[in-house]
Every structure is written in C-alpha cells, then in structure tokens.
Amino acid sequence: MFAMIFGPSLSFVGAGFVLILVAYALPIMAIVDVSGKSRVAFYQANSSKTAWIVVLAIGLLLSPLGIISAAYYFLGVRRRVQRFQ
Numbered sequence: 001m002f003a004m005i006f007g008p009s010l011s012f013v014g015a016g017f018v019l020i021l022v023a024y025a026l027p028i029m030a031i032v033d034v035s036g037k038s039r040v041a042f043y044q045a046n047s048s049k050t051a052w053i054v055v056l057a058i059g060l061l062l063s064p065l066g067i068i069s070a071a072y073y074f075l076g077v078r079r080r081v082q083r084f085q
Contacts, residue, residue, distance in 0.1 A: 037085060
C-alpha cells in the first residue's frame with residue numbers, strides 16, 4: 001500500500017532508514033544491558049564486562065560489526081551472565 005501511494009523508491013529509503021536505525025539501536029541497547037549487570041556475574045560466566053562494553057562501543061562505530069556483536073551478546077553471553085545474577 002505504501003509503495004503504491006509514494007512509489008517504490010521511497011519504500012527503499014524507508015527500509016534503509018529502518019536498517020540504519022537497527023544498526024545503531026541494537027549496540028546501544030546491548031551497552032545499556034551490559035552496564036546494568038555486575039562484574040562478578042560476568043566473571044562467573046567466564047566473560048569480561050569491560051571487554052563487552054569496548055567491543056559494543058567499537059561496533060557502534062562500525063555498523064555491521066555492531067549488529068553482529070550485539071546479536072552474539074544477546075543470544076549467548078547475556079544468558080550465561082543472567083544465570084549468575
């Protein structure tokens with residue numbers, strides 16, 4: 001419906017905007033989540049809170065790396081850390 005009203009080119013712009021928004025929002029959400037967890041929980045999960053904040057912050061600057069690192073954090077590391085929280 002949107003493409004029929006505004007044309008297909010505006011649909012591509014909208015999809016690109018959503019992808020860029022996700023590329024920046026996902027690492028920011030991950031950084032906020034990491035910041036809320038304790039260092040002890042990360043240590044018990046054989047991980048490092050500082051390292052994850054650094055990796056996610058660098059990933060925020062390099063969008064593809066940010067999406068991949070945030071997805072890895074949310075799907076793997078976060079679960080292990082939550083067991084010790």
